[in-house]
Amino acid sequence: MISEDWVARAERLALPAQHHIDGGDEPGGGTTFKVVSPRDGQVLTEVADAGQAEVDAAVAAARRAFDHGPWPRLAPAERGRALLRLADLIEERRADLALTISLEMGKPIKDAYGIELRAAISTFRWYGQLADKLTDESPHTAPDALALVTREPAGVVGAVVPWNFPLTIASWKVAPALAAGCTVVLKPSECSPLSALTLGLLATQAGLPPGVLNVVAAGGPAAGRALGLHPDVDVLAFTGSTAVGRHFMRYSADSNLKRVWLELGGKSPNIILPDAPDLDRAAATAAWGIFFNQGEMCTAPSRLLVHSSIADRVTEALVTRARELRVGDPLDPATEMGPLVGEAHLGRVLGHVKSGIEEGARLLTGGARRQTGSYLEPTVFDHVVLGMRLAREEIFGPVLSVLTFDDLDEAVTLANATEYGLAAGLWTGDLSTAHQVSRALRAGTVWVNCYEEGDLTVPFGGMKQSGSGRDKSAHALEKYTELKTTWIQL
Structure with missing residues (x-):
């Protein structure tokens, strides 16, 4: 820059x-x-x-x-x-x-x-x-x-x-x-x-x-x-x-x-399995994914699904990163997270934070506004379960919900337990698991051992109530063209 x-x-x-x-x-x-x-x-x-x-x-x-x-x-x-x-x-x-x-x-x-x-x-x-x-x-x-x-x-x-x-x-x-x-x-x-x-x-x-x-x-x-x-x-x-x-x-x-x-919209799951090739990288990417752009992304991995055997390690890393994140003036090149788009949106996000606490989730860090302007601390909840608003509704802010699972079938069930189907993430070192789970996830994009990667050669869009049609790639032209058949008798 x-x-x-x-x-x-x-x-x-x-x-x-x-x-x-x-x-x-x-x-x-x-x-x-x-x-x-x-x-x-x-x-x-x-x-x-x-x-x-x-x-x-x-x-x-x-x-x-x-x-x-x-x-x-x-x-x-x-x-x-x-x-x-x-x-x-x-x-x-x-x-x-x-x-x-x-x-x-x-x-x-x-x-x-x-x-x-x-x-x-x-x-x-x-x-x-x-x-x-x-x-x-x-x-x-x-x-x-x-x-x-x-x-x-x-x-x-x-x-x-x-x-x-x-x-x-x-x-x-x-x-x-x-x-x-x-x-x-x-x-x-x-x-x-x-x-x-x-x-x-x-x-x-x-x-x-x-x-x-x-x-x-x-x-x-x-x-x-x-x-x-x-x-x-x-x-x-x-x-x-x-x-x-x-x-x-x-x-x-x-x-x-x-x-x-x-x-x-989206309520994207990000699944971390115990055999992830690099748990520290998986945790760091999970934090980056939810806090990048102030969490104001339809693809944000707002539901972190982590195996119970590694949940404490991953959650600790997330909280550490959230507290280190530099929140401040967007015109400062050192700033990592700026303000939310406005006071009305900040109020809506704070409403989700309040509901999480009231419904029994545990607030590990963040959840409060900062300074003049529409700034919010990076926020992490755990003890989140299906049925809570934190697990169901798109928040569109820097709020991460951590859910745990004990086996792969439970992880897929949790991941698909949403009306949305825009994106998903999966961290595993097993090639068969990567293919099988990617096929089972109802999402328009699945990232394996990464998140938010890709380029213009691949289409972008969702399933279920995340929408229809695709942006990016040559497939986007399908939205803006009509097919005409001309039959010429010789």
């Missing part, structure tokens, strides 16, 4: 305040909402607040660009070059974008710069390079016919993305949709609109035609609902809570039956 006085740079940072529609800034109807930094509770800026009129304008721009503009009709290689130019511009603005993310949602600057921006840049580059590598099909038919199966862009995509990885997840939606030839209306979270609005500006600078990528900010649910119900939106891609995901399914049913792709 570049050497930088981030606090001084923050004072000079210019922040966007308007929607980006049809290739230019759009002030909207005059209403605004405040973007508050969880770092210190201060207002960063006021941003234009989108309602029905602004969403209609953005969708109309995307519709024109898709139906009549050049983007869907460009050679795929040309679309790819535009995405590569966008990736280059993001890299040029990497420091400012990382700083924007740290300010708007509290991510430590070293993670915003080194992880979030790296992921966004890599995503646009990967899909830019993939754009002209896709092939259609010509199945073997009778000699008197020719069959063609072509993959065509689906149309206007509404992408509604969360605040925890505001540019990474936006990139996972926007890049494959654009590579496929779709046009996009992006609606970021009200907590993190600034980095997304900057992305819209950079897309126009990269040469994307007007209307291809539009960004609307909103201080409440109205804009998301308007996108979900809009008859000119062909595909809706959403990452967020399961409760809101249900709303988008209803919006589809109540409008044009648009395809809805959901990446929702």
